[in-house]
Amino acid sequence: MVHDGRMTLVGICEDDPDVRRVLTDALKMGGHRVVIARNGREAVENLGRDSGVEVLILDIGLPDADGRDVCQALRANGQHAPALFLTAFDAVHDRVSGFHAGGDDYVVKPFAISEVLVRVESLARRARPQPASISGLVLNPDRLSVHVEDREATLTPTEFRLLAAIAREPGSVVRRRTAVAAAWPDGAIVHENTIDSYIRRLRVKLASIDSPVELTTVRGVGFTLR
Amino acid sequence: MVHDGRMTLVGICEDDPDVRRVLTDALKMGGHRVVIARNGREAVENLGRDSGVEVLILDIGLPDADGRDVCQALRANGQHAPALFLTAFDAVHDRVSGFHAGGDDYVVKPFAISEVLVRVESLARRARPQPASISGLVLNPDRLSVHVEDREATLTPTEFRLLAAIAREPGSVVRRRTAVAAAWPDGAIVHENTIDSYIRRLRVKLASIDSPVELTTVRGVGFTLR
DNA sequence: CAGAACCTGCACATGACCTGACTGCATCGA
DNA sequence: TCGATGCAGTCAGGTCATGTGCAGGTTCTG
Incomplete structure (x- = not known):
């Protein structure tokens, strides 16, 4: 496989180990690399401006925080990578408003892996430096x-x-x-x-x-x- | 979420309250109005020819009926609004065996809300339902x-x-x-x-x-x- | 002019891709 | 029950784009 330079570094913030595993495997299958955070605190530590992360995958229902707050914190920190939010079925209202506000994307759990993969790459494409x-x-x-x-x-x-x-x-x-x-x-x-x-x-x-x-x-x- | 600013009256037939809620919220956020039916019987009552409904969202796995039959009944009743079917992930076979209930659209559960919004607006926009x-x-x-x-x-x-x-x-x-x-x-x-x-x-x-x-x-x- | 830097055209090995045929499996209808 | 059918996946062999190197010519610089 020729290295074509479009591997994406994806930052994942998700507390459920199973979901983390599924996401990580799928993204690696797709030829990307992954940085993990288990909760909001780790996200701020590991996925910040200097982490090199190009796309964020944030669970909204974290035990210690709301994924959107995590996103806000990261944004305030200078991290402007586009975010893909993972949300449970019963939290739609917030989700939709967040989506409209951000220009980011979201996926409802339980999700199809292929869906996530395609969306991550779509976000990465949009975020890349515009055609010079x-x-x-x-x-x-x-x-x-x-x-x-x-x-x-x-x-x-x-x-x-x-x-x-x-x-x-x-x-x-x-x-x-x-x-x-x-x-x-x-x-x-x-x-x-x-x-x-x-x-x-x-x-x-x-x-x-x-x-x-x-x-x-x-x-x-x-x-x-x- | 881009749409053309035209408000659409959407008829939903879905038994699961969570899914109903999700759909309703999302569609309202998208600037549309919604009419609810909890089962096949209510669908025939509330979503018929004179209801003004412009797009139908029909769950296939209703407790008292198959969404496709509901669609047929509505069609027989003179309701020709395009339909968006919701199907469970494990019921792909039905789809393969081919229901041609009017060449409408479908979404596989679990679905992304953005998907539904896009399709609803697409169905509403076009005189004849047309996939991508x-x-x-x-x-x-x-x-x-x-x-x-x-x-x-x-x-x-x-x-x-x-x-x-x-x-x-x-x-x-x-x-x-x-x-x-x-x-x-x-x-x-x-x-x-x-x-x-x-x-x-x-x-x-x-x-x-x-x-x-x-x-x-x-x-x-x-x-x-x- | 001498030598270096660069240009040009071509040859060629490699591996990515294409092609057609094949096997195993599930489904379906008689 | 049994063959017919169609789909998923594999395989072997051929083709061709791509990456690379070479030989020789051309241009530049001092």
């Missing part, structure tokens, strides 16, 4: 594509990672080594020349969609977008 | 089929779940693992290759009805519709 647009050039991670106006070119995973690394700071120069490290994340050792091949392919594909942005070389340093 | 459509491609859960214009292909349950999972986010790539987790919900372990076989079958069936939508592979990542 550099003078008309748009990178679309969901489709591994780059498009300008209505023209689209599909990229391979490696091509996409490389272009994304360079496009991250439009205008400024990305060093060769930096680009390699970004496009080959797991420390893979690639031939010096390989990156040139990819740069070339990217140039060809960008040209094929009449991109207004050019992928130029800064000799002795790296590459940049103009 | 992706650029001409229509998935019909009632009949386990997919059709485009007047051409229809029937799917097996597994095929349907897989296609539904991929069609859920049209345009964006659904990763292999996600698709597997969604189409084989109970954590079943299937051979790596199995999904390929199903993808192929779906492609054949989509081609057989001249689908404008193609089920394409994004190598190393997953599948997408376009």
Whole structure:
């Protein structure tokens, strides 16, 4: 399985060990990683701003707190990851109001695992940095594509990672080594020349969609977008 | 929750007070009004032709009747509002064996309220009830089929779940693992290759009805519709 | 000019994916 | 009861996209 960079770090706050287990297993099956909190206190400790958590799954009916309060606390702490609330059947009223207020999502217990999985990924997608647009050039991670106006070119995973690394700071120069490290994340050792091949392919594909942005070389340093 | 601001009068026939409560609250929060029936008899009394009800929500597993029969009775009575059936998770077989009580919609319990709200509003908005459509491609859960214009292909349950999972986010790539987790919900372990076989079958069936939508592979990542 | 850095085109191994056929199982109707 | 049917899942073998490296040419810099 190729690492495509869209693994999501999910923070779970749930007191029931069985439910925790089910969620954890399903998410790991889906290729994600999980951080656990057993109650509101642990949630604030483990799922805060600096935890790297991208999506929150919060049980509303915690023994020591309401999941929405936990959410509020985390938000106040600078954690803005979208939340998926788990609620029991008999707490609808609060749930609905919370949902309307937040823009987050919720699922009623007992839930289908596939439902949770799909929703988590949907939330993660929405929360991800919006498709960065550099003078008309748009990178679309969901489709591994780059498009300008209505023209689209599909990229391979490696091509996409490389272009994304360079496009991250439009205008400024990305060093060769930096680009390699970004496009080959797991420390893979690639031939010096390989990156040139990819740069070339990217140039060809960008040209094929009449991109207004050019992928130029800064000799002795790296590459940049103009 | 987005809707078009039109208030809809929804008729609910459901014996479980908790579920009634959940539905009622959610629909009211969504800006709709509700008429209640606790069983089949009350449904025929309260939700008939002259009740003004625009959308029906009918539990299939009523104590005194089958929701489908209730629907039939209402139809015979001149009530032609589109119906949303609630079915228990373990009664999928009924659905497979196909009730065509008017090509309406259904939701499997346990359900997410947002799901119900979306479907109710969808049913209310359209003159004829219509399941989710992706650029001409229509998935019909009632009949386990997919059709485009007047051409229809029937799917097996597994095929349907897989296609539904991929069609859920049209345009964006659904990763292999996600698709597997969604189409084989109970954590079943299937051979790596199995999904390929199903993808192929779906492609054949989509081609057989001249689908404008193609089920394409994004190598190393997953599948997408376009 | 020399040497380095980079570009270009191509070759090729790998593995992801496709394809068609097969087996086992459950259901259904005669 | 028994075969017919259809579905789920597996398998073996082939195909092809992708990632990678190489050879040779071109451009830049001093």
